[in-house]
Amino acid sequence: MKRRGDLLDISALKVVFYTYRGVIKALNGVELWMNRGERLGVVGETGCGKSVTAKSVMRLIEEPGKILSGRLLFEDKDLLQIQESDLRQIRGSEISMIFQEPNSSLNPVMSVGFQIAEVLAEKNKTKIKKQYPAVAEMLELVGLDAERVMTMYPHELSGGMAQRVMIAMGLAPKPKLLIADEPTSALDVTIQAQILELLDQLVREMGNAVLMISHDMGVVAEFCDKIMVMYAGNSVEYATTEKLFKNPRHPYTKGLLQAVPRIGRIEELKAIKGTVPDLVSPPPGCRFHKRCPHMTAVCQKEHPSFIQVEDDHYVACYLFGNEGGGGH
Amino acid sequence: MASTTNRTAKTRLQLIKPYLEDLNHTLYLWRRNKLAIVGTVIIVLFLLIAALAPLLAPYSPSVQNLPNKLQAPSWEHPFGTDDFGRDILSRVLYGSRIALQIVFIVTLISGILGVIIGITAGYYGGVIDEVLMRLTDMFLAFPRLILAMAIAAMLGPSIVNAIIAISLVQWTQYARLARAEALRVKGQPYIESIRSMGASNLRIIFLHILPMSISPVLVQLTLRMGTVIITAASLGFLGLGAQPPSPEWGVMVADGRSFLIDQWWISTFPGIAIALVVLGFNLLGDGIRDMLDPRLRR
Amino acid sequence: MPENILEINNLKKYFELKKSVFARPKVVRAVDNVSFKIPRGSTFAVVGESGSGKTTLGRTVLKLIEATAGQVLMNGTDIYSLNKKEFMEYRRKMQIVFQDPYNSLHPKKLIKTIIGEGMKIHFKGMREQMIRKRITEVLNEVGLREEHMFRYPHEFSGGQRQRIAFARAIVLNPVFVVLDEPTSALDVSVQAMVLKMLRETKEKEGLTYLFITHDLSVVDYLADHVAVLYLGQVVEMGKKDEVFTNAAHPYTELLLNSNPVPDPFLKREKIIVDGEIPSPINPPSGCRFHTRCRYARSKCREQEPVEREHRAGHSIKCHYPLS
Numbered sequence: 001m002k003r004r005g006d007l008l009d010i011s012a013l014k015v016v017f018y019t020y021r022g023v024i025k026a027l028n029g030v031e032l033w034m035n036r037g038e039r040l041g042v043v044g045e046t047g048c049g050k051s052v053t054a055k056s057v058m059r060l061i062e063e064p065g066k067i068l069s070g071r072l073l074f075e076d077k078d079l080l081q082i083q084e085s086d087l088r089q090i091r092g093s094e095i096s097m098i099f100q101e102p103n104s105s106l107n108p109v110m111s112v113g114f115q116i117a118e119v120l121a122e123k124n125k126t127k128i129k130k131q132y133p134a135v136a137e138m139l140e141l142v143g144l145d146a147e148r149v150m151t152m153y154p155h156e157l158s159g160g161m162a163q164r165v166m167i168a169m170g171l172a173p174k175p176k177l178l179i180a181d182e183p184t185s186a187l188d189v190t191i192q193a194q195i196l197e198l199l200d201q202l203v204r205e206m207g208n209a210v211l212m213i214s215h216d217m218g219v220v221a222e223f224c225d226k227i228m229v230m231y232a233g234n235s236v237e238y239a240t241t242e243k244l245f246k247n248p249r250h251p252y253t254k255g256l257l258q259a260v261p262r263i264g265r266i267e268e269l270k271a272i273k274g275t276v277p278d279l280v281s282p283p284p285g286c287r288f289h290k291r292c293p294h295m296t297a298v299c300q301k302e303h304p305s306f307i308q309v310e311d312d313h314y315v316a317c318y319l320f321g322n323e324g325g326g327g328h
Numbered sequence: 329m330a331s332t333t334n335r336t337a338k339t340r341l342q343l344i345k346p347y348l349e350d351l352n353h354t355l356y357l358w359r360r361n362k363l364a365i366v367g368t369v370i371i372v373l374f375l376l377i378a379a380l381a382p383l384l385a386p387y388s389p390s391v392q393n394l395p396n397k398l399q400a401p402s403w404e405h406p407f408g409t410d411d412f413g414r415d416i417l418s419r420v421l422y423g424s425r426i427a428l429q430i431v432f433i434v435t436l437i438s439g440i441l442g443v444i445i446g447i448t449a450g451y452y453g454g455v456i457d458e459v460l461m462r463l464t465d466m467f468l469a470f471p472r473l474i475l476a477m478a479i480a481a482m483l484g485p486s487i488v489n490a491i492i493a494i495s496l497v498q499w500t501q502y503a504r505l506a507r508a509e510a511l512r513v514k515g516q517p518y519i520e521s522i523r524s525m526g527a528s529n530l531r532i533i534f535l536h537i538l539p540m541s542i543s544p545v546l547v548q549l550t551l552r553m554g555t556v557i558i559t560a561a562s563l564g565f566l567g568l569g570a571q572p573p574s575p576e577w578g579v580m581v582a583d584g585r586s587f588l589i590d591q592w593w594i595s596t597f598p599g600i601a602i603a604l605v606v607l608g609f610n611l612l613g614d615g616i617r618d619m620l621d622p623r624l625r626r
Numbered sequence: 627m628p629e630n631i632l633e634i635n636n637l638k639k640y641f642e643l644k645k646s647v648f649a650r651p652k653v654v655r656a657v658d659n660v661s662f663k664i665p666r667g668s669t670f671a672v673v674g675e676s677g678s679g680k681t682t683l684g685r686t687v688l689k690l691i692e693a694t695a696g697q698v699l700m701n702g703t704d705i706y707s708l709n710k711k712e713f714m715e716y717r718r719k720m721q722i723v724f725q726d727p728y729n730s731l732h733p734k735k736l737i738k739t740i741i742g743e744g745m746k747i748h749f750k751g752m753r754e755q756m757i758r759k760r761i762t763e764v765l766n767e768v769g770l771r772e773e774h775m776f777r778y779p780h781e782f783s784g785g786q787r788q789r790i791a792f793a794r795a796i797v798l799n800p801v802f803v804v805l806d807e808p809t810s811a812l813d814v815s816v817q818a819m820v821l822k823m824l825r826e827t828k829e830k831e832g833l834t835y836l837f838i839t840h841d842l843s844v845v846d847y848l849a850d851h852v853a854v855l856y857l858g859q860v861v862e863m864g865k866k867d868e869v870f871t872n873a874a875h876p877y878t879e880l881l882l883n884s885n886p887v888p889d890p891f892l893k894r895e896k897i898i899v900d901g902e903i904p905s906p907i908n909p910p911s912g913c914r915f916h917t918r919c920r921y922a923r924s925k926c927r928e929q930e931p932v933e934r935e936h937r938a939g940h941s942i943k944c945h946y947p948l949s
Contacts, residue, residue: 020353020356045813045814045815045816046784046813143900158902158903160902161902188675188676188840188903189675189840189842189881189884189885189886190675190880190881190884190899190903190918191675191902191903192884192886193883193884193886193896193897193898194898194899194900196886197896197898215813215814216886217814217888218843218885218886218887218888219886221886221887221888221889221890222886222887222890241890242890242891245888245889245890245891246891255815256814256815257888258818259814259815259817259818260814260818260843260888261814261817261818261821261843261844261846261847262843262846262887262888262889263842263843263846263870263882263885263887264846264870265843265846265847268822269818269821269822269847270818271815271816271818271819271822272815275783275785275786275816276783276813516729517724517725517726517729517730518729518730518731518732518733520690520724520730521722521724521730521731521791521794522732522743523690524688524690524717524721524722525717525721525743525744525747525748525794525798526714526717526718526744526747526748527743527747528747531747536732539734540732540733540734
């Protein structure tokens, strides 16, 4: 199979969760790739699997979840094949992650400075104490008063400050890939603007690639170079931000864009009819077919494969000359 | 007409549906918990014995038969006889009825008392909460058995007074639990929304808060049943509870005290009965607690 | 009947934070001297960030929590002057829909019971058949069907639950409904449906909305009037179109600018203001916004601006308005 992104190339990723209700087919063959230094936004609604995808990259899927199959190439290594110990080398130093709730992702009984120093010490194989100057530098970089914040505990930080600390912690080891899972969803808009601006600036200087998970079309439109749209555990459309907004191909992407309210929008909002399927018993074929205005017989049989429709524009839909067959 | 009855039947089924689903899930977890199964078996046996004691017992529990006194266990008297010649097996079997009666009444009284006090304190808060909770603390400040002994001694030794005494020391923890649950539930948006409809406090407490805060109290009630039996037996043993010749297990253990060296069976068999039933309640209670653990209920 | 269905005068709600018995209690001025009028049949939006007091304001207007001072006039009657019995009629006329569709419906009750409970409280002795008929009506109105009556909340999606919550609010024929962030927990495709439903039902039932939110793009879709709240005070207020196109307060400008736009072709200068939102326990002196205002001068730090008419029907609380 052809290599699609030189940093990350995920193909046919399947993840399930075993629950009392049955097996949740959370990811059903996700396709996702990124080049070095690129910013990819993953958008979709609740339960589409965007966070599960992010966690899978770090192999952080825990019981009762399981990665069933797929290929997860990070540079030249398949992260699904390597040993846990080798993976630990990559986690936190080559790939790091920041979360939606910064306060609950920090350890409440350790000072902020110590926690960042620990991450750095782990990477550089040195004593924690030796890392404090680097930590101070990092905290200044994210716009915090290093001297003061270093000795503070997570509960003393406001939401915006905590997210800055998380960004400092995520970027301190200079990772090649930063995964940001809804980094600003819990923040007020004015603080969100600050954080996005800060992240934009830092990432531009340091050259990290960013995988941003978000439900907010506005945030990804402003921050990302490319966008992957997910629906019910599948990648449905991938394109550069401009192409996706100007010329969305997949009926779901179109529906989503017509449903987003924005200031000064004149045309009426259009909702997508129906509801997201239950992933314990998802519909056969294309998981969107029950809500799709262009549904045909073939849509109910097999899931369309992810095909290229133009440069940097891929879509999983039979409307675009798809032969079907799952594609793997 | 048929369709109306059909419809009401369907409505009724709908009404209990979430409870049925809950029950199904609970049964599923129960089957995977071996100790809970053991506990359930013990308790079911205990209940059956209590129900069928007159059929199962070979002799009368109270009629004396002095020529036959202090017989060692034999085919005729599997558990032996006591110093009045009464069959110990029959007395142990009948004793289960007394134990069950005590457990049932104590649980009912202390449960109702605890839930009412706890929910009232939690829902109203402020001064009411302070007064009721300090009252609870006063009861909690004494060791439970000693307090029960004091109350039983004060009221005079009898089985009814023992039940009152045990109920009075048991309700405190149900009150605290119910209060914590009421506090949690009253902050839920659905309670605020029903208040925004103009519902009265009583309506909110009984129709909305009570059903949502009762289940942890029920678990605790099961968990404490073992303790209730031990306390009742202790009071009986000390002469502060049931009185001879009642075949209450604690009384029977006390009866055998002076014969312990030579006629060990008099105290031992009622003692084993106490231990088994308490073990059964504890295993069952632990099992229920595990089954209701939200971390397991995914 | 007065032209304004609701008139709020100098409403205040202070909370005392008790730290210990000996320390002087700290006071949170959650709502600090707020006045506005809501014209009959309109949607009045209150916009603010966390700590602005918008949620407290909604509760105080409905007397779900008692105001510290001020008046709430409903059709000209001050609801705070009424006794319990007189107030019940106003309780029926004023309803609320909460933000969280997952916890605002009692998990162990049938939809029928949840929606019908209000009727059981207000129309004692109403026949079961009548109650069912009315529940069916409101279910249809919000886009659900009669058979949904016999289901439980967990059988519905977030959007459907919010419809049920709205059905419960309108079942008593209210004239005024507070919508407290009704769509912020929903996904966009669902949000669009709920917003449309809210707008259509308002026309059909002749309702007036007080719409509380942090999301300006939703305000643009739904509201006629808007009040911008900052640390418990209204800083700008007026017709929505007027405020959105000619924002005169620097805070409104900042809020509008911070709202991410789902349009990669729109290039605009982003305003980034450093600093945190101050705490309402200890609000800044002078103009409360001066710590984050990029136009602040010395007068802003010292003197609190008064609320005044900036243009016709457009009031502002700022020393140096932008336009």
